[in-house]
Amino acid sequence: GIQVEQSPPDLILQEGANSTLRCNFSDSVNNLQWFHQNPWGQLINLFYIPSGTKQNGRLSATTVATERYSLLYISSSQTTDSGVYFCAVGSSYKLIFGSGTRLLVRP
């Protein structure tokens, strides 16, 4: 099956800093989503991005499908950005989740 690797596993930032999270996958996909899991466990959809580039406020994402990776950019980080960021990919209706990046933004 498809393998999904996320890096870094842990990240500590000072408020206001920028960061890049990476997601590598092992096979062709037709679905790629980025999520933020808040402290209560809710998964918040950030991007549906099987290819191309999207931006939403301070967040943006780029997926290069031919090279099998996706990047999530967080600019001007805030303490509320803390939590776990998951990348999930799929070649059918199913999603395979990476192990996540645990982000802590300090005030």
Next chain:
Amino acid sequence: GAVVSQHPSWVICKSGTSVKIECRSLDFQATTMFWYRQFPKQSLMLMATSNEGSKATYEQGVEKDKFLINHASLTLSTLTVTSAHPEDSSFYICSARIAGSYNEQFFGPGTRLTVL
């Protein structure tokens, strides 16, 4: 739009009892719903895919007799954990895909199950 709810949000039960978790798509129809399980500080693992009006498809290693799934309508899927034991304690999350749409999944808030 694309809101998914789960009920209950948390449940505590005694070993040997059964627990039912509901997953509803509130503002869209979902021909396909998914059930995931997440242990503390781990990622989400897909348990089963639920299609409206047909039997669920379970992932390898998931006991279909332990985790009963019913998808009786386009907006409701249920997961019943039968004869629950402490090792079934976990965070259960459902998701739904909009009928006739692309592959994006929308997730419910999760149900935390504790079996004593």
